Amino acid sequence: MAIVVVDYHKGNLSSVARGLVRAGGEALVSDRPEAIAAADAVVLPGVGSFADAMAYIDESGQGDAVLDVIAAGRPFLGICLGLQLLFDRGNEGAGDDGREWVEGLGVLSGSCTRLESARLKVPHVGWDSLDVTPLGRRCPLLDGVPEGTNMYFTHSYAVADDADPSVVAARTYYARSFPSVVWHGSVFGTQFHPEKSSGTGARVLENFVRITQGAA
Template identity: 60%
Template sequence: MSAPIVVVDYHKGNLLSAARGLAEVGGEAEVTDDPARIAEAAGVVLPGVGAFEDAMAYLRQSGQDEAILSAIGRGVPFLGICLGLQLLFERGDERCDGALHGADDPERWAAGLGVLPGSVSRLRGRLKVPHVGWDQVHLTPHGRVCPLLRGVPEGANAYFTHSYALDEDVDPLVVTCRTHYVRSFASAVWRDNVYGVQFHPEKSSAVGLTILRNYVDLVRGGGR
């Protein structure tokens, strides 16, 4: 690779686990907050740290949002992890003030990157939230042909830690995996060069390493 895989640093927590996971499968990864480095990267990983509205505010203020969109636009393999998956969508209801707004309240939503249509909303139900620990990912027909998930068996266990998830308005044609906790939600997506997973592959043992290895192959041009 002439340029490294970039792990986007949006100043919201420890991002090194994603970089270490990529290094473990032979990927050259650089953690950076520099929009120029993000825009010119061979691959872009947006990891899962922080809250939706807060993260988007930093991405916009820093210019990282435009750099990410530029990289995606030129066909760079993009991988969003946890919050990084959620930020790909049009809107989320995780606000900085922590307030819970009604379903019809226009103040409910914060705007995301808008790469994919749909919403992110809080998990609400009788089960404990946040959803933390190992859970199954169920492949859709789209998932069974997804290069990121090559070698991942149906019903594989992956590690989750989140309170928000993709909502029902997400296009089913981009959904590669579903997970059932509180409600059935899309736990992985794929469209063109854009991939996202709600779980943490860097914490998901052999299954996670398989996914990260597939991603590195995509960056190197061998995954499609």
């Protein structure tokens, strides 16, 4: 059972891989589309900006490989920016070349926009709680994760109000309410970083490893 952590050359991904190994999985960090496409499961972690990440993912062929994995029904986990890239579009970095939006992977419907607040500091960095939805109470990724538990966040952008509510497994409030966990079929996403979220975050990674084992 191989879980590939996608390397799109925007940061250190070793903490995610180590977390998956501690959770009982076999994790491989790779930037090769063929390795991604052959994986039993894929994790797309959160590093960099929406525009930069999508530019590399599109040019490298990683995007097509990720979509092939999802189409085949193999487990997929997006973390932080990796969750945002699942959606139709985002405006982080879009204005650099005159565009209003940058296209995402389009697996889930909705857009990603900046958190705006006159009172709260942005980026949103630190521990914050999960408001688990009825969908989330059935979500295997959140098995054993209690309502109101705190997870570690670090982000300036989040999924906006136009997201399909049928895929929202948990929400968090900071500047505005935003989806912090999504789930659709074999596709999961967390806006928080489970690899940095202590024991409860480790439980989320253990759940993903179990989901992968069950699918394999």
